[in-house]
Amino acid sequence: MIRSMAGKWSDEHIAATLNRMGLPTGQAKTWTAHRVSSVRRVNDIRAYSSAHKDGQWLTMSEAATELGVNNHRIRRLIKDGILPAEQVVPRTPYQIRASDLLDPKVIDAAARTDRPCRAVGENQIPMFSTT
Secondary structure (H helix, E strand, O other), X not given: OHHHHHOOOOHHHHHHHHHHOOOOOOOOOOOOHHHHHHHHHHOOOOOOOOHHHHOOEEOHHHHHHHHXXXXXXXXXXXXXXXXXXXXXXXXXXXXXXXXXXXXXXXXXXXXXXXXXXXXXXXXXXXXXXXX
8 A cells, every 4th residue: 555655645644544544554553654654665665756746646635726626625526526536545545637637527517616406306295385
């Protein structure tokens, strides 16, 4: 998992994710950035390179900043299948390809400020009478 996340996430993010998932170190300790860094060095895993340097991958916060929205909107776009995003394993941070933010569907959905319409079902009985 560290190998998969190392190129796209900082050691601090990796440590926080491993701890959140309840995965201890080999000595049953919690993860720290220093411990992740040590594992990377011992196993010859390349270090984190910020998404700002190469611009290929973004975090949820970076994507939100790029689109001028909040993290909740980005999470909703991902959940609705409008914005593609990857996770190494469930409960790890989302990895969002910067080029996906240029998709007109994503831009349009992010810019929408109206609330979704609520459709009334054919067989739905009103809760309150109209009188």
